[in-house]
Amino acid sequence: MAAYKRILLKLSGEALMGDDAYGINRATIVRIVREVQEVTALGVQVAVVIGGGNIFRGVAGGSVGMDRATADYMGMLATVMNSLALADTMRQEGMTARVMSAISIDQVVEPYVRPKALQYLEEGKVVVFAAGTGNPFFTTDTAAALRGAEIGAEIMLKATKVDGVYTADPKKDPSATRYASITFDEALIKNLQVLDATAFALCRDQNLPLKVFSIFKQGALKRVVMGEDEGTLVHV
16 A cells, blocks of 8 residues: 555656766666556556756756856756656556646647646646746756645655765765654754755745655665655655
8 A cells, every 4th residue: 555645756867867978768767667657556646857967967068157047948948858758758658647847838748737737647647747947046856846735745755866865975974874764954954965945945844745765776666655664754
């Protein structure tokens, strides 16, 4: 029995690269989609927010000296590309996904409309939220916290390269230990960089719990959804 009925999964664009330098690694995106499929098979409603780092980092050299807002809009377009790739891979795996964009590009994807998103989730479709919040100066972490709160997700799952929040950087400090759970206030006091400040404050203020886990661990997403001891739970 799943521990949650509706989740918001935050994927970084880099998660799609696999071992490649940039772009989308086919085997990696298929594996991630199959992990999501395992969760939807449990009857869990899944919404996804994805970053654009795998594409935008590839052109970042050209953005040096660029106006910050312009660079952010380029990043939003990169997330639309990733969202389309994710939704199409889901289609190939027999799932139904809908991409909803915070910026208007109607010929490519439909606009984000909250009641429509809720309807899709109730119908068992995976909803992929593209283009961040639609505003510059906000990260896709903030977009994930915002959409999670809007759709009434019970938890936000931040899929990363590490399997939780540690007392120190586990790569630099072999004695670092993983927190099974920690409060938002404790994470703030200990200066643990779980999310950017805006996203962190939004999750805390809206009482939206956060689970940090590794998307690269086989079956980790399913274990998180089943309520097992996987990753780190950040709560009020």
